[in-house]
Amino acid sequence: IQLTQSPSSLSASVGDTVTISCRASQGISSALAWYQQKPGKAPKLLIYDVSTLASGVPLRFSGSGYGTDFTLTIISLQPEDFASYYCQLFNNYPTPNTFGQGTKLEIK
């Protein structure tokens, strides 16, 4: 199963709402997670099981989707949200773990 994220890059302003798409090549269960990565840092878990916020993640982040189409939405962008975002498929035996190619969110 392949994951395709779009767009690959995105420019937005503080206060905007943005959505990032993650499309699976075939239907998957709820085993989808989202990560945020800032330059020079390890990825950070944002959302798991499609829509469950990880501990400490602000409520302006949300995830949704079903089947093959999944979305990460960030409302009221804050300066610290400008980063790269990756979706991840897990629990996909016999190929553990697949990442989308990433989306770079840049400040306009």
Place this chain on the structure above:
Amino acid sequence: QVQLVESGGGVVQPGRSLRLSCAASGFTLSNYAVHWVRQAPGKGLEWVAVISYDSVNIYYADSVKGRFTISRDNSENTVYLQMDSLRAEDMAIYYCARPADEFVFDWYFDLWGRGTMVTVSS
């Protein structure tokens, strides 16, 4: 402090070997699978390998199968990645990562190390 710390990266010539280590502290590593994920310069995340908590389940990405070997020493709280026959395309930051739940091996990751850089160059 709950953390993973990678080490062993460096500069190596194509065709040579390198062994990375992932040391855990602040939690019982023997209850967790450990994954290696890499990121080439300016590129996205690529899953590399996983070893289950008991070493029974081991899987590799096709890109490293036959060249990389993952292992663990639970008495040392450490997981290793032996990388042989290194290629230019293996150059990346290598992260180890822990699944969020104990005893599962294919899960989302709630703990990552800071990474160790592997440079493959003649």
